[in-house]
Amino acid sequence: MLNHNTLNKYDVSGMYKVYDTWPKIARDSYLSPQELIDFDNIDHIVFAGMGGSGAIGDILSAILSKTNIHVAVVKGYHPPNTVDSKTLVVTTSISGNTAETLSVLDTARKTKCRLIAFSSGGKMQEYCVRYKVEYRKIPKIHSPRASFPGFLYSILKVLGHILPVKEKDILDSITDLEKTSKMISSENLDKDNPSLKLAEWISGIPDIYYPFGLQAAAVRFKNSLQENAKRHVMIEDVIEAGHNDIVAWEKKDRVQPILIEGNDDYIKTKQRWEILKKYFKTNKIDYREVHSVKGSIISKLINLIYVLDYSTIYLAVLTKTDPSPTKSIDFIKKLS
Incomplete structure (x- = not known):
């Protein structure tokens, strides 16, 4: 049987220890004092991200699949041409340096859409400060994939006024x-x-x-x-x-x-x-x-x-x- 000595020997940076705390990370993130946003008249949401960040878009898309909000998940360089003034584009790069997602952010900013970005810092934070884009900073814990619950539940909190999701379910x-x-x-x-x-x-x-x-x-x-x-x-x-x-x-x-x-x-x-x-x-x-x-x-x-x-x-x-x-x-x- 597996034991802690073997875990520590091969999982050198202790990823498993972060996973042990996922429930606490999730609860702390959802109850965090992050400032909420409340864009009016949104009927289309685009979630953009790659890898671990892209998985967050997949989850949110699934959650919203039976609502009246049209959802698109972008794992690449360009937002869809359907982006308009009733669209909210959500860009997520846990590292803050994902080239594909930064490209979506830059293109979306030049349209009439509403826009918010999430990262742990990096180029995405610098871009949002420079162009006054709505931005929330969330800490990276170990790696992008291990940071999954922190980002997911923080985003659920920040977008709480827009997403038709019951707080009880969360x-x-x-x-x-x-x-x-x-x-x-x-x-x-x-x-x-x-x-x-x-x-x-x-x-x-x-x-x-x-x-x-x-x-x-x-x-x-x-x-x-x-x-x-x-x-x-x-x-x-x-x-x-x-x-x-x-x-x-x-x-x-x-x-x-x-x-x-x-x-x-x-x-x-x-x-x-x-x-x-x-x-x-x-x-x-x-x-x-x-x-x-x-x-x-x-x-x-x-x-x-x-x-x-x-x-x-x-x-x-x-x-x-x-x-x-x-x-x-x-x-x-x-x-x-």
């Missing part, structure tokens, strides 16, 4: 995080830890299946497997997979299916899950299931991300890999 999601932490944190390194169990099972290439509403959790899991565990991974919408991905299982290889299931998935989605599991059992393909908690979409997504992210840290350590360094990303950024 606070309940934090309470659920606290419950989840007791199961998956480094204080529970035993056979009942679901994140550790999943990490111990992964030996090949994960193929992550998800329902449409939980796509943000699947994408985040993929990203964290790549960054923390340095592992190739695939993701598939469970409905779309029945029209293409499923055929690939006719040939045996090192791919391992992981099923991310919502507590109250649509009835047809539940039927498809059962068909997929029957297919795997019939063909003797081992798989794992990860279920969301009950509650709002915020609770489902943030708690899934917590469980799945922590599994990638455990996987890194189990394979004698330091989860923190991302030398390949540094290479790309240096030459971009």
Whole structure:
């Protein structure tokens, strides 16, 4: 079994220790004295960010998917041409130096849209001070991906007058995080830890299946497997997979299916899950299931991300890999 000596040996900078405090970071961030904004007449929100910052846009897009606000998530250099005076553009760069997001910020400033930026400082803060753009500074904790709850809940707080999200749902999601932490944190390194169990099972290439509403959790899991565990991974919408991905299982290889299931998935989605599991059992393909908690979409997504992210840290350590360094990303950024 994994122990703290092994965690400290390979997780040199102690990323797992930050994850142990995610519930506290979330609560402190949401209850922080950040100044709220209240732009009127907004019917379109664009969330721009890359990597860990982009995952925040994915979550907020999912939260707003059943509201009357049109949402776009930009992971690149340009905002959509649909940006107008009723659009709020939210740019997030945890480092403050993300070239793609700075480009969106600069382009958006020259339109008639409303604009707000979030970062831990860097070039984004300098830009916003120079051009008097609405800006909020949020501390980076360890790394952009580890800072996820701090930025997510701070943004939920600051945009509270604009986002049609119930405060109770937000606070309940934090309470659920606290419950989840007791199961998956480094204080529970035993056979009942679901994140550790999943990490111990992964030996090949994960193929992550998800329902449409939980796509943000699947994408985040993929990203964290790549960054923390340095592992190739695939993701598939469970409905779309029945029209293409499923055929690939006719040939045996090192791919391992992981099923991310919502507590109250649509009835047809539940039927498809059962068909997929029957297919795997019939063909003797081992798989794992990860279920969301009950509650709002915020609770489902943030708690899934917590469980799945922590599994990638455990996987890194189990394979004698330091989860923190991302030398390949540094290479790309240096030459971009």
